[in-house]
Amino acid sequence: MPVSTERGREHFADDAAAVARRLIGDVLVRRLPDGTRLAGRIVEVEAYLGTQDRASHAAGGRRTARNEAMYGPPGHAYVYFTYGMHHCFNVVCGALGEPAAVLVRALEPLRGQEAMRERRGGLRAGAGTRAGGERRLPDESLCSGPGKLCQALGIDLALNGAALEAASGVWVEAGEPVAEADVVRAPRVGIASAGAWAAEPLRWYVRGCRHVSRRDAAAERASTVAGPG
DNA sequence: ATTTAGATCCTCT
DNA sequence: GAGGATCTAAATG
Numbered sequence: 001m002p003v004s005t006e007r008g009r010e011h012f013a014d015d016a017a018a019v020a021r022r023l024i025g026d027v028l029v030r031r032l033p034d035g036t037r038l039a040g041r042i043v044e045v046e047a048y049l050g051t052q053d054r055a056s057h058a059a060g061g062r063r064t065a066r067n068e069a070m071y072g073p074p075g076h077a078y079v080y081f082t083y084g085m086h087h088c089f090n091v092v093c094g095a096l097g098e099p100a101a102v103l104v105r106a107l108e109p110l111r112g113q114e115a116m117r118e119r120r121g122g123l124r125a126g127a128g129t130r131a132g133g134e135r136r137l138p139d140e141s142l143c144s145g146p147g148k149l150c151q152a153l154g155i156d157l158a159l160n161g162a163a164l165e166a167a168s169g170v171w172v173e174a175g176e177p178v179a180e181a182d183v184v185r186a187p188r189v190g191i192a193s194a195g196a197w198a199a200e201p202l203r204w205y206v207r208g209c210r211h212v213s214r215r216d217a218a219a220e221r222a223s224t225v226a227g228p229g
Numbered sequence: 230a231t232t233t234a235g236a237t238c239c240t241c242t
Numbered sequence: 243g244a245g246g247a248t249c250t251a252a253a254t255g
Contacts, residue, residue, distance in 0.1 A: 084237025086248050147248045
């Protein structure tokens with residue numbers, strides 16, 4: 001019996017598309033500074049391939065302070081801040097020096113839901129939030145998006161570049177494999193300005209899962225095995 | 230179900 | 243200065 005199911009570097013040292021598909025069903029674990037343990041099953045990911053991928057922060061070989069972690073060793077975190085209020089969590093993959101990564105877009109909460117709810121609900125939300133409005137978010141609203149899951153798990157720039165291992169407070173563990181028939185492959189979200197790359201099917205999510213950020217009816221239809229009749 | 234607008238600030242040109 | 247790998251609530255069909 002293995003003592004630990006913690007994913008090691010070899011799990012991530014591959015091209016981003018392969019790692020993305022492989023991460024579906026794995027478990028993202030977070031230990032907060034106060035010791036609280038949170039976990040969620042990875043149900044939605046996107047691959048960002050490398051310098052040729054126009055949607056990637058490393059498109060054209062661009063190398064800046066922000067995306068430096070993408071060029072680092074696989075199995076580390078690439079966290080960035082966007083839209084003035086959200087963080088996004090990526091797993092660096094590929095070989096050292098190759099800027100490839102997988103964006104984790106959604107989790108099915110498995111552990112620590114109440115702590116997630118505190119973090120998600122405690123924040124002053126976007127425009128239109130009424131003062132004093134107490135709300136109890138359902139589980140499917142806790143981690144159903146890249147910004148949401150970072151908020152729920154307390155992931156921010158402090159974890160940028162961190163190795164994915166228990167000592168860092170964020171890591172990945174093996175989970176139940178998800179069969180091919182239960183995985184939908186679709187174009188990525190929010191990258192309209194990436195030209196032809198916007199249409200590449202580099203997003204994977206669990207079919208019928210209520211915890212994904214967004215479903216793609218056309219992609220689901222195209223990949224559904226034809227039924228009788 | 231789909232669209233719209235605002236929040237908000239780090240990062241790069 | 244401009245523009246985000248987003249989220250939320252409100253308005254509209």
